[in-house]
Amino acid sequence: MTYEAITEVVGNIDLIFLLIGAAILLIEIVGMLVKGTFKRRTLFEMGASLST
Amino acid sequence: METVLLTTGYALYYIIAEATVSWSIPLTWWGLGAAVLVADFIYYWEHRIAHEMRLLWTQHAVHHSSRDMNIVTAVRFGPLEGVWAVIVHIPMLFMGFSPEAIIGAQIVVLAYQTWLHTELIGKLGPLELVLNTPSHHRVHHGCDDIYLDKNYAGILIIWDRMFGTFQEEIETPRYGLKREFDSQNPFTVWFSELPELYQNLRGAKSGYEIRMYLFGPPGWTPND
Numbered sequence: 001m002t003y004e005a006i007t008e009v010v011g012n013i014d015l016i017f018l019l020i021g022a023a024i025l026l027i028e029i030v031g032m033l034v035k036g037t038f039k040r041r042t043l044f045e046m047g048a049s050l051s052t
Numbered sequence: 053m054e055t056v057l058l059t060t061g062y063a064l065y066y067i068i069a070e071a072t073v074s075w076s077i078p079l080t081w082w083g084l085g086a087a088v089l090v091a092d093f094i095y096y097w098e099h100r101i102a103h104e105m106r107l108l109w110t111q112h113a114v115h116h117s118s119r120d121m122n123i124v125t126a127v128r129f130g131p132l133e134g135v136w137a138v139i140v141h142i143p144m145l146f147m148g149f150s151p152e153a154i155i156g157a158q159i160v161v162l163a164y165q166t167w168l169h170t171e172l173i174g175k176l177g178p179l180e181l182v183l184n185t186p187s188h189h190r191v192h193h194g195c196d197d198i199y200l201d202k203n204y205a206g207i208l209i210i211w212d213r214m215f216g217t218f219q220e221e222i223e224t225p226r227y228g229l230k231r232e233f234d235s236q237n238p239f240t241v242w243f244s245e246l247p248e249l250y251q252n253l254r255g256a257k258s259g260y261e262i263r264m265y266l267f268g269p270p271g272w273t274p275n276d
Contacts, residue, residue, distance in 0.1 A: 006153065010156040022123075
């Protein structure tokens with residue numbers, strides 16, 4: 001297995017979990033919007049997490 | 053920041069491997085699989101020690117400081133948390149794993165954990181026996197007494213079952229730090245543990261107390 005092959009395999013695994021995470025996040029946000037629980041605090045908490 | 057640390061880590065691993073390691077595990081599918089397994093085992097201890105040593109907890113507490121549990125929590129890290137991760141994987145070099153395999157395995161172990169940070173997914177049947185799942189990881193983020201310092205696993209929950217730190221999710225946890233902390237200010241989030249550590253170190257009366265404040269468990273006091 002070459003260095004390039006490892007990079008590709010690991011990159012694909014990373015991408016798969018990123019896409020799964022993005023899908024879950026989308027459903028979470030839609031769910032919160034529907035239930036009316038997506039508040040300013042939630043948004044700021046997400047902002048604090050992303051800032052790190 | 054994580055990219056910088058991983059790049060630095062790769063360079064460090066490469067230098068160490070070139071200078072000291074004369075044999076290597078081949079870069080094959082099974083070699084990469086073995087690297088992920090070993091990296092997952094190391095991650096368990098890396099994570100557990102980050103909870104049990106105050107100096108490391110100042111960084112890892114950032115990840116636990118959110119009162120929410122959603123996917124975005126997965127990317128919440130202390131600014132220097134990755135330094136510990138780079139150091140703790142160095143023994144893999146002496147086992148013969150190449151720097152590429154070690155970095156790749158670390159990325160796989162971390163990437164797997166992204167989907168664990170959600171309340172959207174319930175229990176997953178027999179998978180709960182072997183794999184770390186959202187249910188197991190919600191327990192890890194809980195600050196209720198029953199959930200504290202449990203479920204340190206990355207990919208395989210078997211490490212927690214083996215080393216006595218496993219806890220089943222019984223009721224929905226209360227998330228966040230044990231102490232009252234509910235700030236959304238990034239600077240406060242990054243450095244929330246440092247002021248108290250600084251005060252403790254200033255008040256320390258001996259070298260022993262300094263060592264315990266830095267390397268002892270979070271919450272240690274001279275009366276313990």
